[in-house]
Amino acid sequence: MADTPASTIPAAQLRLSVAPMMDWTDTHCRVFHRLLAPHARLYTEMVHANAVVLGDRTRLLAMDPVEHPVALQLGGSEPALLAQAARIGEAHGFDEINLNCGCPSDRVQAGRFGACLMREPVLVAESVAAMREACGVPVTVKCRLGVDDDHDFDRFLAFIDAVAAAGCGMFVVHARNAWLKGLSPKENREVPPLRYDWAYRLKQERPDLQVIVNGGIADFDEAAAHLAHVDGAMLGRAAYHDPYLLHRLDAAWFGGELRTRGALLRALQPYVEGELARGVYLKHITRHLLGLFSGERGGRAFRQVLSEGAHRPGADWSLVERALACTESTVYAA
Structure with a gap:
């Protein structure tokens, strides 16, 4: 061998x-x-x-x-x-x-x-x-x-x-x-x-x-x-x-395409929803996502929304969208 x-x-x-x-x-x-x-x-x-x-x-x-x-x-x-x-x-x-x-x-x-x-x-x-x-x-x-x-x-x-x-x-x-x-x-x-x-x-x-x-x-x-x-x-x-x-x-x-943080995260949605359907709690996935907007405007609010909401019963992809909205609203506001 x-x-x-x-x-x-x-x-x-x-x-x-x-x-x-x-x-x-x-x-x-x-x-x-x-x-x-x-x-x-x-x-x-x-x-x-x-x-x-x-x-x-x-x-x-x-x-x-x-x-x-x-x-x-x-x-x-x-x-x-x-x-x-x-x-x-x-x-x-x-x-x-x-x-x-x-x-x-x-x-x-x-x-x-x-x-x-x-x-x-x-x-x-x-x-x-x-x-x-x-x-x-x-x-x-x-x-x-x-x-x-x-x-x-x-x-x-x-x-x-x-x-x-x-x-x-x-x-x-x-x-x-x-x-x-x-x-x-x-x-x-x-x-x-x-x-x-x-x-x-x-x-x-x-x-x-x-x-x-x-x-x-x-x-x-x-x-x-x-x-x-x-x-x-x-x-x-x-x-x-x-x-x-x-x-x-x-x-x-x-040599790949540099994608935005939001686009990358939304590409994870099918996986997240599939895991939720299998009975996995959202918190077990979102704990790995908290650093995605590290150093970016809205990053702290993004982490806060996920940290405070992912453990709650029934938490689903809509929570991730709410967290993403925190980062996008700061971008648009600028």
Whole structure:
């Protein structure tokens, strides 16, 4: 399995991607992001392999066909269990299986997975090999530069080499260390210094690997600058809090038409109404839309209308139109 064409992801699909984010990148979020960025690669929230094998797969692996290409991110450290979860993920239609080696939360550490796996390259390699044997889609890794006081590039490179030898051809590098003691997960996204140069150097020294840079990418120019050094830029919170940034990047990088925020949101109406008909509450979808008018006139009123009304019984698309009217009335008034 290690030498199959499935090992390589088409380069165009790697240029722009949206990071896996716990409690955020569920299927409703991904459908919205796909509408904004037709060419971006999307990722699920991290799901523990044990939950995939034993849990409610209908909920945990929910995915709309429009999301492709979309990757399932797994957490775990047991090769056999990860292999079983990877096989299930492929059967559910995911285009990639990504192993989390970067999450620094206490819960993750207690389970011996996430960022602490940076110190166990042999185990990660065994896990990747097992997953690749179990499925035919690419198996990739999302990692940090190191853990705590690991500041040795050669140690980072040794981790990459060990995992690459097991058949991983693509690495998403969150370009900072994970501090496992004394920092919260939020602080771990902000406090450890960014070192993009390590990701750049990795690509220089291992040009056959596909390298995606992640971490702290806040605007259009920053995202574009990375493409001169690596295969792609993965946006996290910037894509969620300012989703129109995704649309701007996709249009610029892939030659698409730049559409207005209102037009994009109205294109989501059939999906929203279909989900409402299935019994989904509007609040579960609109919580992902709140940043669409970030920094725009009427944006605060847009968020307020959705936040205050989406949880109410019977809330439907008309609420979204009322929120949109707040932004359009300010435009016309100008």
